[in-house]
Amino acid sequence: xxxxxxxxxxxxxxxxxxxxxxxxxxxxxxxxxxxxxxxxxxxxxxxxxxxxxxxxxxxxxxxxxxxxxxxxxxxxxxxxxxxxxxxxxxxxxxxxxxxxxxxxxxxxxxxxxxxxxxxxxxxxxxxxxxxxxxxxxxxxxxxxxxxxxxxxxxxxxxxxxxxxxxxxxxxxxxxxxxxxxxxxxxxxxxxxxxxxxxxxxxxxxxxxxxxxxxxxxxxxxxxxxx
Numbered sequence: 001x002x003x004x005x006x007x008x009x010x011x012x013x014x015x016x017x018x019x020x021x022x023x024x025x026x027x028x029x030x031x032x033x034x035x036x037x038x039x040x041x042x043x044x045x046x047x048x049x050x051x052x053x054x055x056x057x058x059x060x061x062x063x064x065x066x067x068x069x070x071x072x073x074x075x076x077x078x079x080x081x082x083x084x085x086x087x088x089x090x091x092x093x094x095x096x097x098x099x100x101x102x103x104x105x106x107x108x109x110x111x112x113x114x115x116x117x118x119x120x121x122x123x124x125x126x127x128x129x130x131x132x133x134x135x136x137x138x139x140x141x142x143x144x145x146x147x148x149x150x151x152x153x154x155x156x157x158x159x160x161x162x163x164x165x166x167x168x169x170x171x172x173x174x175x176x177x178x179x180x181x182x183x184x185x186x187x188x189x190x191x192x193x194x195x196x197x198x199x200x201x202x203x204x205x206x207x208x209x210x211x212x213x214x215x216x217x218x219x220x221x222x223x224x225x226x
Contacts, residue, residue: 008103014097017072017079018078019036020035021036021146024142024159028159031159032044032142036090038053039067047114048069050110050111054067063102070109070110092121114170117174118172120132127149127151127152145159
């Protein structure tokens with residue numbers, strides 16, 4: 001006798017939480033995420049379909065496989081994963097579970113998802129993030145990004161939180177928080193930015209300007225000595 005999993009037909013799609021690394025395409029025209037464990041080599045967009053990472057032809061999630069997207073039910077459970085050393089630079093994703101799914105005690109394994117909100121943690125120096133900057137590693141064709149404050153961006157490849165939301169598309173919201181302060185970067189055209197987004201953009205530009213000025217002063221000093 002073959003056992004069948006009980007079927008659910010919710011009136012609204014379930015929701016959950018997961019962590020991932022934000023990534024930027026090599027040409028800087030697209031943004032997305034890459035997982036922290038199984039399937040981490042395959043970056044995905046805001047709306048994405050899962051496939052079997054083992055190359056099998058079945059649809060994800062298959063009952064006798066562990067393929068598919070994964071998430072947990074509770075936000076606190078996902079936040080706890082950010083405490084580990086290897087996940088400190090990851091961001092917290094609030095997602096909607098779409099398509100077929102398998103429910104477990106702590107979360108879902110499912111076929112399709114929409115990332116609704118990405119919450120970016122503080123910069124490595126503990127200041128509130130205003131940008132996502134090159135983390136020093138990546139996947140073929142994609143640069144991994146990490147939270148950066150205005151003072152730590154310097155000359156690294158980076159995008160503001162609002163710019164990342166626009167590049168990712170599909171209504172993604174990017175939220176930066178440090179302590180009790182939060183800034184929300186809504187997607188939309190540059191001319192539609194609000195005060196928090198403009199302040200973040202200005203801080204990012206000022207940090208880059210300061211870095212270029214310090215480099216220029218160093219070069220000019222070296223030329224004068226010669």
